[in-house]
Amino acid sequence: MARPFSERVVGDDWRQDAEGWILEQLELQGDSLSGSIEQPRVRPWSTQLTVPTSAGRLWFKANAAALAFEPALQLELARLAPASVDAPYAIHADRGWMLTRDRGATLRETREPTVEDWQRVVVEVARIQQAAAPHRDRLLAAGLPDYSPPTVLDRFDRIVEIFSQHPADHPARVDADLKLRLTAVRPAIADAVDVLAHSRLPATWQHGDVHPNNVFALDDGSMRVFDFGDGQWAHAVEALCVPYGWITSLASIPWEPVLEAYADTWQVDPRDVDDMFATVELTQAVNRAASWSAFLDEASAAEWKDWGEGPIRHLSRVLDS
Structure with a gap:
């Protein structure tokens, strides 16, 4: 049986992989990391990382398989309704990974x-x-x-x-x-x-x-x-x-x-x-x-x-x- 999602995403191997992808996306956008990446929340279905950068704070989100469609969906909705939905900073659709800009308080x-x-x-x-x-x-x-x-x-x-x-x-x-x-x-x-x-x-x-x-x-x-x-x-x-x-x-x-x-x-x-x-x-x-x-x-x-x-x-x- 596969390891539960919440156990995988706190492992050193997963974290190294995720941070490597994040750094690649920052480089592609001409931005840089300005502090330590933190993991404020882990749930059975998703986890988030906060990413301080030269362009402001970004949020990284990784989803379990059932929610892995979210990055591609948000990208499509942003194209259909750009005045209402923020386009992701970057996505990895196959892995259910996404970076988005911090929009402030809820x-x-x-x-x-x-x-x-x-x-x-x-x-x-x-x-x-x-x-x-x-x-x-x-x-x-x-x-x-x-x-x-x-x-x-x-x-x-x-x-x-x-x-x-x-x-x-x-x-x-x-x-x-x-x-x-x-x-x-x-x-x-x-x-x-x-x-x-x-x-x-x-x-x-x-x-x-x-x-x-x-x-x-x-x-x-x-x-x-x-x-x-x-x-x-x-x-x-x-x-x-x-x-x-x-x-x-x-x-x-x-x-x-x-x-x-x-x-x-x-x-x-x-x-x-x-x-x-x-x-x-x-x-x-x-x-x-x-x-x-x-x-x-x-x-x-x-x-x-x-x-x-x-x-x-x-x-x-x-x-x-």
Whole structure:
């Protein structure tokens, strides 16, 4: 069995390889290292290095196999929506490696987000989605997973079956009772898929994890989303599920103005988006469960213990919708 991702990326051999590549990219750009490279975070699915340079601080990110598409995806999105997505400083698409420029503080680090902040965030997401929507083949070729409505039902069946085969002590185990309850909501998921296939908004790029830690608050008041590793090709409105969860559970601001800002950007009636949102809660739960399971493919047993309830938590949300 291969070593877990988090163990590989703290090894001297990996670090030497990564730093060698970083130095090559700096030389190609005419920049130089101005301090020591640090590793502030290691997760089961990614790690980051901070790289002080003559051109300012850079961030190096390395992804596990399930997220290795992120550098190529960000490059494509930057080409499609250059006013909204930063082009990487450098990428190694085959290895899932990327260097990006430091854009300063995140929205969460800057302040408690206001309703106006959240409106700017979802408008920015909608603009990227509009730029991406005509380019399905291009983005899928970059590695973006296809989680569009027609694919959801098969994915649901597959993950229920896989999770039900986990050992009894596995954190992502679907036991017999949960399997029966999940199977009972399958017709509702099928109905949701049919509704979304004929909705007024398309499948497009979906960020997957829009929250204040994944948004830069720029000095001019604009917002810039980043961290594209959770991305999917899915129904557009699925992008609102994480913001809705943050706002309704962690913030004391109203949701309706945020939904309205998103709808206005798409030039559709907010009531239509609200109707779609009730439906995408089902498909997004399935897609998020599948993503979490994929993220943990290279996790250690201890990491599965720490993080492994995620797939079941998201999958079980279909029971609440």
